[in-house]
Amino acid sequence: MDNKIKMQAKNVDFFYGKNQALKNVSLDVYANQVTAMIGPSGCGKSTFIRLFNRMNELLPHTTLCGKIFLDDLEINSPLVDPVDIRRRVGMVFQKPNPFPKSIFDNISYGLKVNGIKDRAYIEHKVEDSLKKAVIWGEVKCRLNDSALKLSGGQQQRLCIARCLAVETEVILFDEPCASLDPISTAKIEELILELKKDYSIVIVTHNMQQAARVSDCTGFFLLGELVEFGKTQDIFTAPRDKRTEAYITGRFG
Amino acid sequence: MKNCIIQKLGFSIIFLCIILTIFFLGTIIYFILIKGAPIVSWDFLTKAPRNAMTEGGVAPIIIGTIYLILGAMIFSVPLGLACAIYICEYSPKSFIVNIIRISINNLAGVPSVVFGLFGLAVFVNFLGFGVSILSGSLTLGILALPLIISSSQEALMAVPHSIREASLSLGASHWDTIKRIVLPTALPGILTGVILSVGRVAGETAPVLFTAAAFYKRGYPKSIFSEVMVLPYHIYALMTEGAHPDKQRAIAYGCSLVLLLLVLFISGFAIVLRQRQRSSYG
Numbered sequence: 001m002d003n004k005i006k007m008q009a010k011n012v013d014f015f016y017g018k019n020q021a022l023k024n025v026s027l028d029v030y031a032n033q034v035t036a037m038i039g040p041s042g043c044g045k046s047t048f049i050r051l052f053n054r055m056n057e058l059l060p061h062t063t064l065c066g067k068i069f070l071d072d073l074e075i076n077s078p079l080v081d082p083v084d085i086r087r088r089v090g091m092v093f094q095k096p097n098p099f100p101k102s103i104f105d106n107i108s109y110g111l112k113v114n115g116i117k118d119r120a121y122i123e124h125k126v127e128d129s130l131k132k133a134v135i136w137g138e139v140k141c142r143l144n145d146s147a148l149k150l151s152g153g154q155q156q157r158l159c160i161a162r163c164l165a166v167e168t169e170v171i172l173f174d175e176p177c178a179s180l181d182p183i184s185t186a187k188i189e190e191l192i193l194e195l196k197k198d199y200s201i202v203i204v205t206h207n208m209q210q211a212a213r214v215s216d217c218t219g220f221f222l223l224g225e226l227v228e229f230g231k232t233q234d235i236f237t238a239p240r241d242k243r244t245e246a247y248i249t250g251r252f253g
Numbered sequence: 254m255k256n257c258i259i260q261k262l263g264f265s266i267i268f269l270c271i272i273l274t275i276f277f278l279g280t281i282i283y284f285i286l287i288k289g290a291p292i293v294s295w296d297f298l299t300k301a302p303r304n305a306m307t308e309g310g311v312a313p314i315i316i317g318t319i320y321l322i323l324g325a326m327i328f329s330v331p332l333g334l335a336c337a338i339y340i341c342e343y344s345p346k347s348f349i350v351n352i353i354r355i356s357i358n359n360l361a362g363v364p365s366v367v368f369g370l371f372g373l374a375v376f377v378n379f380l381g382f383g384v385s386i387l388s389g390s391l392t393l394g395i396l397a398l399p400l401i402i403s404s405s406q407e408a409l410m411a412v413p414h415s416i417r418e419a420s421l422s423l424g425a426s427h428w429d430t431i432k433r434i435v436l437p438t439a440l441p442g443i444l445t446g447v448i449l450s451v452g453r454v455a456g457e458t459a460p461v462l463f464t465a466a467a468f469y470k471r472g473y474p475k476s477i478f479s480e481v482m483v484l485p486y487h488i489y490a491l492m493t494e495g496a497h498p499d500k501q502r503a504i505a506y507g508c509s510l511v512l513l514l515l516v517l518f519i520s521g522f523a524i525v526l527r528q529r530q531r532s533s534y535g
Contacts, residue, residue, distance in 0.1 A: 053422060060346070087424035097415040100438055110423035113433065160420070166423055 003030040006200040007052055007089075007170060010065035014047060014056070021047045024066075025226045029170070034192060034201045036215030036232065038208055040247070043221040045204045046094075049172050052202065053089040054082040070170070075234055087114065090168035094175040096155035098147035098162075101129075104161050106147045106158060110166035125165055127163050133161035134191055153184025160191065171195065173203040177210065189214050206249060220244045282513075289510030292503050298511070301472070311508055317386075317481030318455060318515065320474060321465060325397055325454045330447060333401030339419050340402075341409040343430055348458040351425025361399035366459035368396045385478045389465020396460055397450035404449065408442025409435060441527045448535075450524040455516045458485040468494070484512040490506070 007029040014022040022044045029035045029052075037045040050056045051068055054075060069076050075085045098106050109124040116122060117125055126143070130136040135157040139150070154174060163171055173192065175184040192201060192214050205211050211218050212232060219229040220241075228235060228244045239245040300310030338356075344350045372392030382388040412435050420430040436443075467480035468490050474481045491505040 055418065055422065058418070058421070083424055083426050086422055091422040093415065093422075094420065095415060097413075097419045099416055099419065099434055109420070109425075109433070113420075113423065113425040113429045162419075178312065 005029070006031040006050065006071065007202075008069040009048070009051070010053065010067045010069070012048070012064070012068065014044075014051065014065075015063040016059070017061045021224055025224075027226060027229055029200055029202055030217065031200045032196055032198075033216040034196050034203060034212035034214050036200070036218045037204045038206075038211050038218060038247075039221035041206070044224040045219075045221045046174055049174055049202055049204050050091075050219070052170065052172055053086050053091050055091065075120060085168060088168055089170040089172060090151055090163035090166060091172040091174065092156070092159050092163055092176050094178050096152055096159050096179070098150070098155050098158055100146065100148055102144045103147050103150070103158065104143040107162050107165050110162060114166060117143045129161040129165040130158075132164050132195075133157045135161060135188060151184075153180050153187065156180060156184065156188060157191070160188070164195075168199070170200045170202065172200065173205075175204050175206060177205065185210070208236075220247060222247070262458065285506060285509050285513060288503070288506035289508075292507030293510055297507060311484070311487065311504070313386025313470070314482040314484055314487050314508070315511060315515065317465075317474055318484045318512070320386050320481060321389050321393060321483055321520070322451060322455050324386055324477070325393035326447065326451065328391055328394035329401055329450070330395040333398050333446075334405050334443065336398075336402045337405035337409055338431060338436075341406055342427070342435070357399050357402050361403070364459075365396060365457050366462075368392055369460040369463050371395070372460060377464055383478060384463070384465060384467070384480050386465055386481055387477045388476060389461045389481070389483075390477075392460045392464045393454045393457060393458060396434075396457065397454050400450040400453060401446050405439070405443045408439035408446070411442060412438045436528075441530050444523050444527040444530070446528075448520045451519050451523070452516050455512065455519070456485055458489055461486055484508050484515070488512070 005028045009025055009027045012022055012025045013020065025044075025048060027035075029046075037049065039045050047056065051064065052070075052075075056062050056064070064076060070085065073080065099109060101109070104126055107129055108122050111122050111125060127136065127140075130139060135154060138154060139145075141157075147155065150158060156179075160171075160176075176196065177188055180188070189210065192203065195201060195242060196216075203211075215232045217230065218232045218235040220227045220235065220239075220242055220243075228239060228241045230240075235244065236248060239248060270336075287301070298315065299312050301313050302311065303309035316500040333381045340354065369392065372388055372395075374390035376382045376391050377384055382391075416434055416438070417430055420434045421427070461483055465481055466483050466486040468482075470480055471481055476526060488508045491501040495501050530531070
């Protein structure tokens with residue numbers, strides 16, 4: 001790996017109440033690469049990705065041990081404001097979750113909460129983000145319509161555009177295509193490949209072909225453990241662990 | 254076959270219940286309209302009472318009622334909303350919060366005359382506001398609080414978790430999320446609570462009996478420390494006191510109609526507001 005490390009998890013354990021969801025997970029996310037996490041449902045991959053922008057602390061009774069770094073900053077340090085982390089690490093969720101506002105307001109929201117008031121800049125940024133998320137052509141004539149009127153695939157690209165507008169450094173995708181049809185899925189995968197020029201990307205997916213198509217590195221999770229982590233090519237062609245091989249070849253899952 | 258008959262029977266009973274409900278509602282409105290409509294005229298709405306309240310209009314009384322409703326809302330809506338936001342968004346889910354929640358619900362069950370006595374003791378006497386618009390508004394406001402809190406709470410809790418997460422993930426603070434996402438989304442539900450409480454407040458007699466209402470007062474209220482005449486109490490007074498029961502009864506029906514229309518008007522305004530909010534980005 002020639003790229004520099006953007007985010008790093010070191011010996012992470014995570015608990016929901018007394019249930020241990022992650023066991024001693026260490027993993028590096030490289031800059032300008034796509035890192036995929038695969039594994040069966042309930043293996044902890046979504047829990048893990050939500051640690052990178054401190055989303056899990058919104059839930060009651062959770063405990064985290066171990067350290068997570070963004071560049072050199074330890075993001076779970078009590079001195080760090082989660083709001084600052086989330087401004088640098090964006091997230092796209094499993095189910096498209098646009099705000100019940102207009103398309104324009106959905107995109108400008110992130111700018112406004114970050115204190116930007118310059119109208120011209122906001123307009124420019126909204127257009128720019130929608131173009132980058134390849135949805136501009138479909139919505140440019142109806143920016144004032146409710147975002148809820150868009151189709152599922154469009155809503156998800158809108159959510160990606162919303163995330164792009166705040167100019168984060170990392171984008172976390174939590175099963176972004178789980179509720180989408182194959183055409184929308186293909187569009188989003190294309191987009192992810194385009195985005196890695198400017199961002200470091202982490203994606204959780206159920207779909208192994210998707211991981212193979214878009215990612216540079218892949219981690220395989222099972223029952224809260226990171227079984228194997230390496231270059232996507234190696235994981236899919238020459239897995240070192242028997243369990244990885246069994247999962248990838250579809251013998252369980 | 255047997256199930257089919259039972260089902261038809263069930264539907265018939267439900268239908269009958271609805272008809273019965275509509276019948277009662279219709280009868281009430283019918284009688285008030287029949288008896289009140291001949292009295293209500295432009296003069297009735299814009300002139301003050303004359304000749305020991307047996308002639309003239311009810312304008313000061315309408316104004317007094319509107320003042321009290323507005324005063325109660327100005328007091329209870331921000332306070333109730335703040336309580337609901339605290340309970341839903343900030344307070345840890347603990348034993349004490351549960352007790353607070355139960356207390357608020359119990360407050361809703363307290364008889365309104367008790368609120369009246371409370372207002373008399375605290376606002377009129379202890380705080381020295383006297384029998385006034387201020388005392389009456391505060392008393393009615395407290396009466397409306399539990400209604401506003403519980404409906405706001407429900408509206409806030411109905412806002413999906415996913416859009417809160419979306420907002421936070423964009424680097425919005427907790428307060429930004431509440432102010433810009435949660436509250437606007439919950440607004441239609443909150444307005445519903447306000448509409449209901451306006452209806453409740455406008456019709457209450459007992460709480461204003463000792464705190465705001467005057468049996469008869471010349472002219473319009475001059476400040477928030479004036480006594481006022483209000484519709485529900487005016488109806489009560491017309492029906493129970495005075496020397497010309499026949500004339501007074503007719504005016505009482507007129508007042509009932511006006512009160513009904515007033516509540517309808519205020520509710521209608523809020524409903525239009527709510528619909529606009531809902532249809533814009535529902």
